[in-house]
Amino acid sequence: MTQEILPPLSASLHVKPAGWRFGLRLWLPLFLLWLLLIPLLILALPLLFVGSLIFRFNLWRSLRAANGVLAATRGSQVEVDKRDTSVFIKLH
Amino acid sequence: MHDNRRQILDMLAQGKINSAEAERLIAALERSDMPVARDTSAVKYLRVLVDANDEQEGPTKVNVRVPMQLLRAGVRLTGVIPDRAREQVNEALRKEGIPFDINKLTPDNLEDMIEQLRDLSVDVDNERAKVRVFCE
Numbered sequence: 570m571t572q573e574i575l576p577p578l579s580a581s582l583h584v585k586p587a588g589w590r591f592g593l594r595l596w597l598p599l600f601l602l603w604l605l606l607i608p609l610l611i612l613a614l615p616l617l618f619v620g621s622l623i624f625r626f627n628l629w630r631s632l633r634a635a636n637g638v639l640a641a642t643r644g645s646q647v648e649v650d651k652r653d654t655s656v657f658i659k660l661h
Numbered sequence: 662m663h664d665n666r667r668q669i670l671d672m673l674a675q676g677k678i679n680s681a682e683a684e685r686l687i688a689a690l691e692r693s694d695m696p697v698a699r700d701t702s703a704v705k706y707l708r709v710l711v712d713a714n715d716e717q718e719g720p721t722k723v724n725v726r727v728p729m730q731l732l733r734a735g736v737r738l739t740g741v742i743p744d745r746a747r748e749q750v751n752e753a754l755r756k757e758g759i760p761f762d763i764n765k766l767t768p769d770n771l772e773d774m775i776e777q778l779r780d781l782s783v784d785v786d787n788e789r790a791k792v793r794v795f796c797e
């Protein structure tokens with residue numbers, strides 16, 4: 570598995586709400602979320618397969634493309650600074 | 662290139678230039694024949710910077726970095742759209758006055774487009790906000 574096809578494995582979240590003296594610095598292990606979702610995806614595969622036959626789309630290609638979009642979000646960064654509030658999110 | 666080099670050697674043979682000058686000229690000739698170094702590094706991110714100043718909410722700064730890979734993945738996602746749905750999308754775009762054929766949106770075309778984005782820079786200066794969009 571190359572790095573390009575892996576979804577974001579973690580996220581950094583820095584939040585400083587209004588009125589707070591210090592902000593929160595969180596590291597979110599997103600890989601745990603993916604580990605939880607994989608069994609659900611496996612359970613949903615028969616339904617997706619039936620859906621692909623009914624709506625005539627390539628299930629394998631669709632899953633790969635969806636995973637590609639997810640993997641492409643790695644490196645995304647959003648930073649918002651206001652007078653007394655700031656938010657920073659980065660996907661690793 | 663060979664003609665120029667021969668010309669320099671002829672001038673050396675005729676005694677119009679000395680060996681040091683000939684060497685310098687040949688070195689200059691080789692430098693000029695070297696391919697121009699091109700920035701081949703891929704454009705990785707689209708950056709959006711907003712610096713706004715609202716009277717009520719005060720100054721706000723926004724800094725968003727979007728990976729170009731997301732654009733590529735989005736185009737690959739169009740590949741899984743069924744043909745009938747593609748025609749409907751094209752029809753809807755035509756109705757909106759956008760004569761765009763999403764069938765022509767391929768990863769190869771996209772690479773060319775992203776390459777052109779390298780020099781993209783959009784600057785919007787307003788009394789209330791400054792917006793800058795560029796690729797890096």
